[in-house]
Amino acid sequence: MVLPRRVWDYIRSLLTAGEAGAEVRGWRFELVSPRYRYRPAVSEIATYCPSRRDLYLKRVEGVPAQQVEAARRGVVLHEVFLEPLRLASRGDGVDLDSLAAARRRLYRRLGVRPSRLLDRVYTMGAALALQMIIDGDTPVAVEPAIPGAAVGLTDVVKPDLLVGFIPVEITTASPNSLYGRRKQLTVAGYALALEAWMGNPIDYGVIAYLRERDGVPWLDWRVVVLTDDLRRAFLRARDEAAMIVDTRVDPGAAGEGCPDWCPYRGICSGAGGGSI
Numbered sequence: 101m102v103l104p105r106r107v108w109d110y111i112r113s114l115l116t117a118g119e120a121g122a123e124v125r126g127w128r129f130e131l132v133s134p135r136y137r138y139r140p141a142v143s144e145i146a147t148y149c150p151s152r153r154d155l156y157l158k159r160v161e162g163v164p165a166q167q168v169e170a171a172r173r174g175v176v177l178h179e180v181f182l183e184p185l186r187l188a189s190r191g192d193g194v195d196l197d198s199l200a201a202a203r204r205r206l207y208r209r210l211g212v213r214p215s216r217l218l219d220r221v222y223t224m225g226a227a228l229a230l231q232m233i234i235d236g237d238t239p240v241a242v243e244p245a246i247p248g249a250a251v252g253l254t255d256v257v258k259p260d261l262l263v264g265f266i267p268v269e270i271t272t273a274s275p276n277s278l279y280g281r282r283k284q285l286t287v288a289g290y291a292l293a294l295e296a297w298m299g300n301p302i303d304y305g306v307i308a309y310l311r312e313r314d315g316v317p318w319l320d321w322r323v324v325v326l327t328d329d330l331r332r333a334f335l336r337a338r339d340e341a342a343m344i345v346d347t348r349v350d351p352g353a354a355g356e357g358c359p360d361w362c363p364y365r366g367i368c369s370g371a372g373g374g375s376i
Contacts, residue, residue, distance in 0.1 A: 102232050102240050102263050103306060107321050111266075111304055114325060121303065124331040126251055126295025132335060134252025136342035141254045145337045146286040148279040149364075150357035152341055157364050159345045170361035174272040176210055177310060177317075180218050181225040181270060182242065182260060188229035189242035199226045217315050224317060238264050250296040251289070252338055259290040265298075267291055268306045275309045275320060278357060283307045284324050288334040291326050302326060 124131050144155050157163040183206050188194050203222050207214055232240050241262040248257040261268035267290035273280035287305025294302050309320040324330070344351055353368035362368075 102228050102235075102238070102261065103266075103268070104321055107306060107323060110323050114304070114323070122301075122326060122328045122331060124292075124328050124335075125301065126292040126297070127299055129250065129296075132251045132292060132296070134342060135339050136252075136346045138342040138345040139249060139252055139254055140338060140341040140345070142248075142257050142286055142289045145289060145334065145341050146279075146282040147341075148273075148282075148359055148362065150278055150354040151351040152344055153351050153353060153368060154362065154364050155341055156344050156350055157367065160348050160350075163364065163367065165363035166366060168361050168363050168365075171363055174361075176212055176218070177221055177272050177312075178270060179210060180206065180221045181310060184222065184226040184229040185232065185240075185242045185261070188232050189240065194229060194233060199229070217312060217317060220315075221310070221317050224319065246290065246293050247297050248293045251292045252335075252342070253289065253293060257290060257293050259287070262294075263306070265294065265300055265302055266304055266306055267294065267302070268308060270308050270310060272310045274311075275307075275322065277359070279359065280309065284330060285334045285337055287324050288326055288330045289338070292331065292334065 126132060138159075140155070144152075144159075147154055149155070154165075158165065183202060184194070184199055187199070187202055203219075206222075207218070212218065243258045243260060244262050245256045245258055248254050259267040260270045267287045269283050269286050269290075271280065271283050273283065275281070284305075284307070287307060291302035291305055294300070303326055305324040305326055307322045307324060309322065311318055311320050343349075354362075358365055358368060
């Protein structure tokens with residue numbers, strides 16, 4: 101199984117305890133309909149920027165993001181982990197040889213050199229991919245395209261994984277950071293979009309924090325109970341993001357909460373108090 105047994109066991113314990121259930125569902129359009137014309141991406145709602153000024157700079161001012169090595173590192177690790185799962189989901193006859201060949205192609209495409217960390221992260225993804233093929237008891241979709249407009253999001257949203265009806269987000273963010281905590285909003289948004297599209301209740305999401313210490317990676321799995329409070333928090337954040345673009349009002353620099361790897365940090369911390 102793609103999700104560890106302890107994750108499934110925890111979800112079952114929550115079901116037994118009656119922890120599931122919510123009133124704010126994706127199909128309840130009177131509750132989830134957008135208030136603004138702009139429909140943000142999930143990543144623009146659960147952004148790393150405390151004030152969401154990155155959204156303003158990108159969508160309103162058209163400022164291109166700067167290349168920051170730390171941010172690129174996170175993207176590379178995310179891609180390396182997901183690639184074996186993508187191959188398995190396409191049913192291309194995945195085996196050890198094909199996975200090794202795909203890894204070499206991926207490194208060339210990403211423009212990175214092989215390293216112990218990258219190889220270990222790829223191996224983690226490959227192990228889950230092979231497990232997904234062997235088990236086959238629970239359907240797994242990799243980056244499925246889900247309609248998002250009904251809940252005020254972009255035309256299509258794509259969770260990293262959909263295990264049964266459980267959206268799974270893979271992230272290199274720290275679970276203790278603002279960005280890491282906002283990943284709960286991410287899975288809540290995917291759940292609302294799924295509910296609007298399929299009409300099935302989605303009560304849980306999962307976040308897999310891809311962590312590393314001394315070159316050794318591991319996955320820190322967290323189950324997210326999709327409560328009404330979390331769903332409403334997502335809808336408020338969605339409307340805040342949309343309002344920034346529609347009203348063209350600069351929310352201002354984030355100040356001390358700005359991560360040091362933010363691609364707009366040089367603009368916000370520049371001369372003139374963060375003005376453009």
